[in-house]
Amino acid sequence: MAGSRLSLRGGLRGAALPPAVKLGRQADALASAGDTAGAEALYARALAADPTLAGTHNNHGNALRALGRLQEAATAYRAAIVQGLHEGMAHYNLGSVLRQAERHGEAHGAFRQALALRPDHAEAWNNCGNLLRDLGRFGEAAMAYRRALALRPEWADAHDNLGAVLYLLHEEGGTEEAETLARLWRRDHPDNPLARHIGAAIAGEDADPRAPDDYVRQTFDLFAEEFDRKLAELDYRAPALLAGMLADDAAAAGLDVLDAGCGTGLCAASLRPHARRLVGVDLSEGMLERARARALYDELHAAELVGFLSARPGAFDLVMAADVFCYFGILDEALAAACAALRPGGRLAFTVEELDPADGRPHRIATHGRYAHAEAYIRAAVAEAGLELRRCDHDRLRFESGEPVMGLVVLAERPVV
Structure with a gap:
């Protein structure tokens, strides 16, 4: 998932923009237009002129991550946090890039901090679930996906993730826990096709005589690529x-x-x-x-x-x-x-x-x-x-x-x- 980008518009209207802020705005425009390399260079120039711009550090991290420069992106997100970007976004972005770089312990700490600051961030719960799944902590991953779905009940990707991790939990021997979580999934989302079908299968409950059409359609739309x-x-x-x-x-x-x-x-x-x-x-x-x-x-x-x-x-x-x-x-x-x-x-x-x-x-x-x-x-x-x-x-x-x-x-x- 791409990192979240910040805008610094608003507070400087009617006044001449400082050179560093102007460079940051130009970099934002290049990033929006798809010129990631050009944006990264301008973000670097802006931060060389004024290293206190927290939002620009965050956006620089997004550009570096898109270019595959993961360690530099992590450094940029940390700089955003040091400069006062504490509402959770930079921690979330940091966790995402650290997971991508397979620095799992650090990523987990970043996600926990992001969620402490913003517990209503469904994407952070989902990505934290992905990290826990990577670590083989399937029960904890399922709980994270459940939190994401409590915030975004119709999110197809999170339902797909929950079904997949419950299957892994069941296959790895956590049968009772998987069955319990599957029943909760069905209870909380009775109209969701994945919850109805996969939830029944994992819970050992009676399934429909055939897989529901909306389950098949959703599953294969997600799987097509x-x-x-x-x-x-x-x-x-x-x-x-x-x-x-x-x-x-x-x-x-x-x-x-x-x-x-x-x-x-x-x-x-x-x-x-x-x-x-x-x-x-x-x-x-x-x-x-x-x-x-x-x-x-x-x-x-x-x-x-x-x-x-x-x-x-x-x-x-x-x-x-x-x-x-x-x-x-x-x-x-x-x-x-x-x-x-x-x-x-x-x-x-x-x-x-x-x-x-x-x-x-x-x-x-x-x-x-x-x-x-x-x-x-x-x-x-x-x-x-x-x-x-x-x-x-x-x-x-x-x-x-x-x-x-x-x-x-x-x-x-x-x-x-």
Whole structure:
């Protein structure tokens, strides 16, 4: 997060500006225009002329931080504090740059001072939470995020941070504490999609039959920018597994193809050779923006999947759904809609995370918010939807926390009547 910049306007109106203040104003203008290097040089000149300008030290620190000169930025923020900038802003900026420089102990002290001076600063609570998460102090981080959300209840980033740190706390063995905090999160923010869905998953409470649309949309809008890189780090294989299944099945060309839950378009390259028309649909506009950049789709739609399928009876020869049905617990409606959208002889290819048969349930939501499904349930649900199962392979979809995530790779067909 960029440092907060101060303005010295107001007290000097009607009077000639001292040279140092005038240089500081010129530097502020350059900073606002995006000329960070030029602004930094002018801030340095202003402070050489008058080193008592606390706000100029702060703004100089922002410019130095933007230029990657973190140690100098920390020195500038400390100078702002020495010169009397004590309302919390300089301490917050100092904590942020020290965290960036991985000087965690000093950063924590700066954030604590910032919050002592200004306890209503939501951004400082959130960044303090980020620091505590970096240090592995997940319970304390969760409390900091809760304070941020008490001040800004609709802040999507802070909700995302809280859900992520509760997952880490749960996975690291703090199960009871994570469950308690998840219940409080749900209680305090009953209308927030992340609190409703991830909170239920971590608390071990009953979740919705499928992930709420607003949860999926918010999650992937936040995740869109780093989605491809993160999945590459996890050795994500679902698109390649489905492409291999289609190749083995001698899939034809010249088909009308739907990439259901297309995301950033990771399946597009493997689907394009089969497609006369390639259509993508996803809830997240952030993901679709990146799918458009691939320039491989004929159409892209921002829509809820079941409604989209239901409105297009007999429209497709092939529907691909890579790691989409893991956001549905009960699959009946989604599979029936997919069957209806297929032409006779059309195929549905999809992946789900596999639930150990020993669990005894047809599906289960995990603490990360995705559902896993038992093979017996998949076979029954496919048949109930009016589809014929062609293949149901077991394979690794990706790694998570260093462990393989096993899945079912499924190919089904709408019968030719």
